[in-house]
Structures are given as structure tokens and as C-alpha cells.
Amino acid sequence: MQRVQGWIGRKDRFPVAIDAVVHRADGSTASVRLTDFSEEGCRMEGEDFQIGEKVRIDVPRLGPMEGQVRWALPGSAGTRFVTKVDA
16 A cells, blocks of 8 residues: 555544545546545545545535545545535
């Protein structure tokens, strides 16, 4: 697994199964499933992402969340939330 240099760890995440839409910087969108979640970030399954990539995740009932990919494997990635977006 690759991680961003200097990454310090994270709070515990809770298992979930939430379908969400990711908006990428290039304007494309991707359907993903969030498989764990905390106030600081989440794991996304179903798409390839690049470490450092900035994304906006539309989370049902929570709204859009800005994040940055902190680690990536084929078909999954861990994202740390940066700020919540006012929609």
C-alpha cells in the first residue's frame, strides 16, 4: 500500500455500505461505495484513484464533502476530508 509521505494516522472508522458519487478535478464523476467512514475520512471502493487527488464526494444525507486521496490500491482508496462544502 502506498501512502502520502508524512501521514500520521487517523481516528477509527466505522463499517458502512453507502453508495456515493465522486466528482473529480477533471470534471468526471464516478460511482463508488463507501465501506468505512469517520468524521475525518472514508474508504472508497470501485474506482482507481491517484494519491494526492482532490475529490468531492456526494454523501447521501450528509451532502458534499471535499477530500484528498491519501492512499490508493487498484479499485479502492482512502480519503481524508478537507472541508464540508456548502451546496
